[in-house]
Amino acid sequence: MKGVILAGGKGRRLRPLTCNTPKPMLPLLEKPVLEYNIELLRQHGIREIAITVQYMSTAIKQYFGDGSKWGVNLYYFEDSPPLGTAGSIKQAESFLDETFVVISGDALTDFQLSEGIAFHEQKKRMVTMFVKEVENPLSFGLVVMNKEQEIIRYIEKPSWNEVVSNIVNTGIYIMEPEIFSYIPSMEFSDFSHDVFPLLANKNALFAYLSEDYWLDIGTFDQYRQAQFDLLTKKLKVPIPYTEVLPMVWMGEGVTIGKGTKIHGPSFIGEGAMIGAGAVIEPYSIIGKNSIVSSYSHLQKSIIFANSHIGKNCELLETTIGDHTMVEDDVTLFQKSIVADHCHIGKSTVIKQKGKIWPYKEIDSHSIVGSAGVKEGEKSAGWLQKSRIVGRGNVEITPQFIVKVAMAYGSLFAKGESILIGSQENIETTSFKNLFLHAIHGSGIHTMECKEMNESLFQYAIHNLQCAGGVFVQVESERGIVIQLYGKEGSFLTYKQQKAIEQVYMSESFYYASEKEMGRNKLVHVSVNNYVEAVLERIDIKTIQKQKFHLLINKRNDMLQHLLMIFLQRLGCTVTWIYASEQKDHVKALMKSSKANMALMFSEHGNRFELYDTHSNIYQGTDFEEVDIPDLLLESADNVYPMSLKLGECYLLFYMHNEKNSFQLRWKRDILYRIGKLFELIALQGKTLLSIAEQSPPLYLLYDEVVCSWKEKGKVMRKLLADMERKEEGIFEGIQFKYTEKEWSYIVSDTKQPKILVYSHARNPVIARENMKNLIEKIRQYQKV
CATH class of the missing domain: 3.30.310.50 (Alpha-D-phosphohexomutase, C-terminal domain)
Structure with missing residues (x-):
């Protein structure tokens, strides 16, 4: 049996540590991650091993050579251009002419491969996937399997909505050469996105559930955790150094000064020096030939090889790259990272999550914030339901807006255009302009529109054939709301949102050349054309016959203008009342004015309450608070599910449209929702209460x-x-x-x-x- 290790990843999320070192070569207790994988294959009798390489491949080849030092034969296959996990293995097809094991080069594990191989031989299927239970499956491929351990569904990087299991793909497989018939030559192909969903439908994919140790090393926290797990013996891997104190391992030639305190678990590499009075707290790792000077204090910190820590320094849960000089009296706080070949001047303070990139020099007495020399990261999950919410100049700062705009621009091709708009006030206009100019730096053009609300804006994205859109507004309770759209005015998909977050976190922005810079164009969107587009999808004549008399609260000029045009065409009479009227007063006004219904709109008009003549109050929802997939609510392309909330119940009325006239974006359009509601009442010729009583929804x-x-x-x-x-x-x-x-x-x-x-x-x-x-x-x- 042969093996193949995927070692071509760039490790963007681990930058700046991976700027000079490919991710599979990052040290874990001084040994590269990749070395642990080679040793695991050899332990289970696999000595013929292919390694697919791409990013900084020379570093891998020079370190491992032909593999003879490890008792194996290594063969390298260049993944250039990058072809994905499946495409890269296709490069080694001629070598992989028998059953083979696939291991990801950036994972740490002690899986009993031999047991998985025996399971694979028993099942006689094309692929066996090693799977494992995890607490948070969002970053992995989610596996749903039956009692026979056959995989019946595979979901790559699910959202919490999609989580139906806690069992995930570990990136370790046993495969038959027949797999290559499902992988195209010299084309990008990914196992998780392209191959496994297809094999799951063909009953060719089995899962081997392991309880052994496995950790995917994709983030700084995971990289640090891998080191700590090795120290605490959570996996069956020997530590090559001598255990000189309980859970304290030291290499040859280590020098320890007088009065030094060292607490395990900790690791000190060959030739390292620890100065007098230094304190090494648990979970500290010091690379070979590194120096920790007198009276310095390390706590849960990792120092790579050949680095120097000066006197009286305090390192709190930090990571220091190799060949880095940290002068005296420096303090590094939690989750800070200093990359290779840096020089940190005396009495400098690097705050929590600060990042110093390779070859940087920081002057003495500096204070480096969480942005570091390059701006730092914001926690994942700030983009939810295609929107960003926060307080202006608190959570949503100018620096944050610029990065979000550049990350959002990565969704589009150079030269494409997006629509951008906002409420017309100082705060939203300022943030809109920031976003506009920043996204030009990605080579994306903008069309800017004035006097908008969300429904009109979504229509404009479709009508102007824009690739996407950004709408900025202020809400009294939530602060700044930045709504991001895709094509046709639709909300971004979960995968698009994750792609934006990944670019934001890794700062892998595209910077356009001067000639490629985006340009702005002011555009006018016809309100009348928008209203006509809505009316085309509604039975106008049936509604006009009812001659509805409505009470409506005044919310904002744009919404009032749209409603006046729209309701006039529907033959409705409107009595306008103040926005802040109390519910009892609204009911009294309905009686005195003899109105059929009252519509009370929310701050921006995307929600409403409907009052009927029987004092019932129905809440018109847009399904934002009821996260039901559209698949559950629509039985056909020409069916529109309308929801009204009465008490604890959501009443669902299924409205019919002309064939293919319903598009998903209309579901959130305020005029469309009101029009379909009036159509329902007009077609039935009854009040809403009568419809609910006589034809139960x-x-x-x-x-x-x-x-x-x-x-x-x-x-x-x-x-x-x-x-x-x-x-x-x-x-x-x-x-x-x-x-x-x-x-x-x-x-x-x-x-x-x-x-x-x-x-x-x-x-x-x-x-x-x-x-x-x-x-x-x-x-x-x-x-x-």
């Missing part, structure tokens, strides 16, 4: 169950297994279908440690009972 109940992040995947997996006897759908969350119109749906909340539960039926009693059963199971499985 479908009831949708909703509740939330607290569930810790680390328990979510396990709970979802157990629910899926427990409900196997029922027909179910697995997409974003899990649907349990009891009858055609009776189902329950569970999905993990994307922002909070909660599982959301929905129950749908014609009878609210049945809906409530089904929901109660699921909630009890969710609570029960958290205790297991």
